[in-house]
Amino acid sequence: MDFSFTPKEEEFRQELRTWLEENLPEGWIGGTREVYKDEYEKAAFLRSWQRKLYAGGWAAIAWPKKYGGREATLMEEIVYQQEMVKVKAPALVNYVGIHMVGPTLMQIGTEEQKLRYIEKILSGEEVWCQGYSEPNAGSDLSAVQTSAVKDGDRWIINGQKVWTSFGHVADRCFLIARTNHFEKKHKGITVFLLDMDQPGVETKPIIQMDGQHDFNEVYLNNAVAYDTEIVGEVDEGWRVMMALLMFERSGIGGQVFTLEQQFNELVAMTKDLKEDNEPLLDNPLIRKTMIDLYTRSRGSLLNYYRNLTKTLKNGRPGAEGSMDKLMVSELTKELLSKSISIQGHQGVLWKEDAISSNSYWQDNFLYSFGQTIGGGTSEIQKNTIAERILGLPKDMGR
Amino acid sequence: MDFSLNQEQEMFRGYVRKYLDSVGQTKTAREYIKGDRESLQSLQTGLAELGCCSINISENYGGMGLGALDLVPVLEETGRALLPGLYLETNALAVPLLEKFGTEEQKEKYLPNISNGTSFFSIAWLEPGGSYHPAGITFTAEIEKDQLNLNGVKTLVPDAELADHFIVLVRTSNGKDKDGISLLIIDRSEANLTMRAQKNMDETRQLAQLTCTNTEISMTQILGPLHQGWDALQEGLLSFNAALCAVIVGAMEKVVEMATEYAKIREQFGQPIGRFQAIKHRIVDMKMDLETARSLAYYANWALDSDAEDCIQAISCARLFATEAFARISDHNIQIHGGIGFTEEMDCHLYVKRARFYENYLGTTEQYYNQAAAALGWLDNKASKVLV
């Protein structure tokens, strides 16, 4: 048993830390930066941030060197996530490109596709979104209805996508559509690399409960994709979608470290905020809540390390990733919920009127509801754990 | 980064598992409930032959000189089988106390016998009134030259009938609070004790009330610093609690397996009940509790072995989580089994009862919350409130 990082990993950490200090915008690390005017300004900033990452060689560290990566080890990826969380680095605007599309193309894309797309994913010149969910296909993606019909070397695509994160700024979409009808609904789905910049694609913003606009509806009205934009085989897109899930080696790490950080910030908050001149943390009920949260957030971090050890030994991640996702997202939600409760009635004060940390708690509390839904709901994670880890029978209808 | 037990530790687990399988796992506990002491005796001999009793005893005294983590797999297996007896108390409380505070004579007298599996220790802490606080200790040991004169009553002494030695918390002076408390080893064969059995809801463990009236024993039986035994005890309790977590993890693992297996084979409405999400998802919750308890327990034992900075909070939080989660999931297990889960015949209730036995064993949940808070630096000037 050993929780240390090797000198080489620590060297890597130092190199990244130095780079971040030199390259993050003024005031970022101290937290005095300004917030963005709107989501387009935010998107522009995030794009420029990704260009910087690219220039510094920090955009896709796990990628092979020949595609501009560093061939980072799994442990270096963990270090990377720790450091990014520590400085609250800006979000990776091309997350879908770097973690999903790029690796998928490297593995199953054609030579032309690799040449055409990969470099631009890394540089952030082309930002990607993920077009899976539809109004009638969420947890059950085999129910996708968006259709693609062949017309010469073109495919005509009609339908609607929803909850498409970054859709309003994306240049391309990793899209699933139905190209055929078989008895097995998983068959007959095809993956397209759709150009978002065309008359047949219309994006409408969806405002979230936290007041932000990160995701969108995407309407496809005779949108066009070409044969050359198909990944893998026609009708065999399910396999491509599944392969993609395996690329996320380091999985939910970022959220685990964020949870750890939020816990530490919560401790600081309960020491700062006072009720009748007594720090909140001196209230035995609040202290008990805090010890519960400490225990379980340590537990989730340690669970993550134990699963990581397994991944390191087996060379690939197993279904345990679902356990990490379930625990971390649920616990994050609970921690943030408590962070509001313990502020008392003043906890409802929002934005510039919030009593602590510029509305950090209120904003994160509202945002956290998405975490147990996006990327597969908690219920779906439980099904996966039950079926793949415990060997319990599959749900009805599957 | 490597957060797993090593190959030798897992191999050792394999031997113990195989042996306990061969004697029918919880069968020994059930025979013990019925009053049969022989199968436990022979099982203890079997475990000693495998080397279980000598793992964490130094080589000078016939042991293997290994650490807390090496004990973990064995403890897990004893938890799984709901082993009766004093393996935990002996190897995870008495041994660390003896190793750290024992005199050379005490070590020579006790450790080799523990190591070869012929000696077991119990702990006599609580008194009528049931308080684990220092103020609860009124059992007196008056110093008369090189002798001690013992007067008092101890209750809920675990498996007193199986113990040949007791570690007893006594007052050797009228100090305030924890001052004046000493630890004492009483050899059953050399002292005049009155014992009265007390009924335990967890019938796999026996309890007794132990009374001394003008019992004379030698001063050399004091373990650790005179009048300052309380602090010594805390050190022993760190080892004990880290080990207790491992026992609980083993028991929890079995509970999750029972629930999972039953949900696969029991059919209602024409399908296995494990297909109903009310059952399926609850089992997943149980599995999450198990794995979290395991991570916390392994880390606690690692922290103990490596003297980590966060050792105390790691151990108290692991204990808090494990005791609560064990009670929670063994309750769920009965519900998942339906009517048959409510019967004496099924093992489900044995785990519920053991979980309750551990809940406030050698310190209450509230005390461990305070210990964790103090270790995290959240109690500042209120350290006097920290009782365990």
Ligand SMILES: Cc1cc2nc3c(=O)[nH]c(=O)nc-3n(C[C@H](O)[C@H](O)[C@H](O)COP(=O)(O)OP(=O)(O)OC[C@H]3O[C@@H](n4cnc5c(N)ncnc54)[C@H](O)[C@@H]3O)c2cc1C
């Ligand atoms: C912040 C955020 C970002 C997202 N970004 C994207 C994106 O970029 N691209 C994209 O394609 N999608 C995205 N999504 C969509 C996300 O993947 C879906 O919302 C999610 O898979 C659930 O689908 P749904 O919303 O249709 O809910 P439904 O599937 O309708 O679920 C409704 C409820 O029913 C439960 N349920 C459904 N099936 C079962 C079952 N078998 N057993 C038990 N309970 C069940 C669910 O758990 C949930 O509680 C995003 C979502 C969020 C919140």
